[in-house]
Amino acid sequence: MVSTGDAAPTFTATVGTSDHEPFDLDDHIGDGPVVLAFFPGAFTPPCTNEMVAFQERAAAFEDAGATLFGVSADSPFSQGAFREEHGIEFDLVSDMGGDAIRAYGLEMDIADLGLHDIANRAVFVIDDDGEVVYDWVADDPTNEPDYDAVLDAVESA
Numbered sequence: 001m002v003s004t005g006d007a008a009p010t011f012t013a014t015v016g017t018s019d020h021e022p023f024d025l026d027d028h029i030g031d032g033p034v035v036l037a038f039f040p041g042a043f044t045p046p047c048t049n050e051m052v053a054f055q056e057r058a059a060a061f062e063d064a065g066a067t068l069f070g071v072s073a074d075s076p077f078s079q080g081a082f083r084e085e086h087g088i089e090f091d092l093v094s095d096m097g098g099d100a101i102r103a104y105g106l107e108m109d110i111a112d113l114g115l116h117d118i119a120n121r122a123v124f125v126i127d128d129d130g131e132v133v134y135d136w137v138a139d140d141p142t143n144e145p146d147y148d149a150v151l152d153a154v155e156s157a
Helices: 045-056 058-063 076-086 099-103 147-156
Strands: 012-015 022-024 034-038 067-072 091-094 107-110 115-119 122-126 132-137
Touching (some): 012 099, 034 099, 122 147
Parallel strands (some): 067 091
Antiparallel strands (some): 012 091, 107 115
8 A cells, every 4th residue: 555655656547527538647746746535436425525525625725736636436427427516626537447546555345335446535645756745545435534634735745
């Protein structure tokens, strides 16, 4: 599992819209802190709460120079609908192939819901040098991160 002090694994995926735009984490390293907020699945109550909470704080992250991304195994179409329904303005990244989820050591199953190889809830802050300067991984995927601690990490990066 990736933790503070590690080099952040980079990955490519798809931006969560119907346009299927490519996403490459390398393109964002060096432009201010990057926040990767991994979440298990769009439209589930805890994930909706988390992404809406990040959206409510998006201006503070932007003021601190950070770029915020939500990352899940959902399809780009699902993520696009999720963003639209909940007014999420920052980009969501579709990792349907699971490359980022595996690279960060976050694979999990919620067998009762028929979900396999999805992301555990986790947040990483990456500095301009590509180093992880903050990590939080949920003990239980229904838990949410400490948003103030994430913002503090961004402001210190």
